[in-house]
Amino acid sequence: MRFFRARRRSDAEKMTGTPVAEAKALYEAGRYAEAEAGARAVARARDDEYAAVALNLAALAAGAQGRHAEALATYDEALAAFRRFFGADHWLTLKLRSDRAQQMTSLGRHAECEAECAAVVEAAGRGTEPEMTRLAAAARNGLVFALNAQGRHQEAEAVAVEALAAHRERDRQALVLRLNLARSLNGQARHDDALREARTADTLYRALPGHLCLPDTGAVDLVVADALLGLGRAADARQRAAAAHDACLASFGPDHRRTREARALLERIDGT
16 A cells, blocks of 8 residues: 655655665564554654555544544545645645545444445545545445445445446555455345355465555454355354454454454354
8 A cells, every 4th residue: 555645756765775664664563562553653743645655544543443433533634634734625635535544444433434444435426536436436445345334235235336347456455345346245144156256365465565454464364264154154153264264353443344254253153
């Protein structure tokens, strides 16, 4: 994920040598506490675009540690800074809104996440920058997750299928869309279909560079376990759910949304 593109700079320019480069590298290495500390230090020391991006990074890192309420508060602070330095309609500001909305769903605020992601999709559709296409896919992913969380699985499936049809790249965005499509299929008790979709996502997950997929640790195992349980394969489901839980616990800690979800699935399996 690119966190920053300064005004008047080319899209190809990277963050090497910028004040947020070290924190970004720590985040991509899965060293979330260090990344957060470094990003917050940059944000405190500056009053410019880099401070805004540092707040974004701090919010991402806090969320990755399962501190979802603090992450959302930091996103609120970052959003004000992004509007100030980039403008309300800039694709970076809209991307931040999408990320912020998806943090809401970790706090059970699914209807708010749905509304905000839908608004970002609409705004992206009005934009002309090339980044708007990727932004729309990211916001649709958040919309699919929010719809699934509200039990509206058929609507979620339709949005996911539409998003995948529009997003042809085999990248992390395709991965998370496929995983959320599999979630919608599990929600409709179409477990064979969900398992096939999850296996396609697993193939993509293994093909992508490892640092890109660290935020998705445990996600494939979790969706596969849910499908296997629905197919009556409880022993196989427990093995995959335990793998998801252990991986999420090691990467994100006990309070992260996905760790909690894996723990609840294990309890459901053990209760059958």
